[in-house]
Amino acid sequence: MDTCSQEPNRPLGRFEKGQSGNPGGRPPRRLSDGRSLTELAREKTEDALAALMAVLEDKRSPAAARVTAATALLDRGWGRPAQTILSIEKLLPAGQHSDVDASVRIAAILDAARARSNAVLAPTPENKT
Numbered sequence: 001m002d003t004c005s006q007e008p009n010r011p012l013g014r015f016e017k018g019q020s021g022n023p024g025g026r027p028p029r030r031l032s033d034g035r036s037l038t039e040l041a042r043e044k045t046e047d048a049l050a051a052l053m054a055v056l057e058d059k060r061s062p063a064a065a066r067v068t069a070a071t072a073l074l075d076r077g078w079g080r081p082a083q084t085i086l087s088i089e090k091l092l093p094a095g096q097h098s099d100v101d102a103s104v105r106i107a108a109i110l111d112a113a114r115a116r117s118n119a120v121l122a123p124t125p126e127n128k129t
Contacts, residue, residue, distance in 0.1 A: 049073070084116075 015021050028036045055061050055069040 049076075 028038070030036055031040060052069040052073050055065050056073065058066075061069075
């Protein structure tokens, strides 16, 4: 016989819809000295930035390492660049969302992406050669 109490019409081990079994979430992991990994990483920020700067400024560093260091510094200083997400609903005229087959939708997305790419790559009067 089952020794666990169970509410009627509720399977054993299940939670009610919308109710978490762990409402507080997973507790942060702690190092042996009681600090969290986040705290340790933040304490080492100056050292990490100095290491990135050393790689970036060392002309003997491989180009890939210098680019990676530069990217990391720019991302931290200015934030990562925004990414545009295209939506079918914005590309197609109203009312065509359910009637248009997948190949037409894909073609519309590709056309929009090509137009954006061409606009970005098109030479301007300042940078024409």
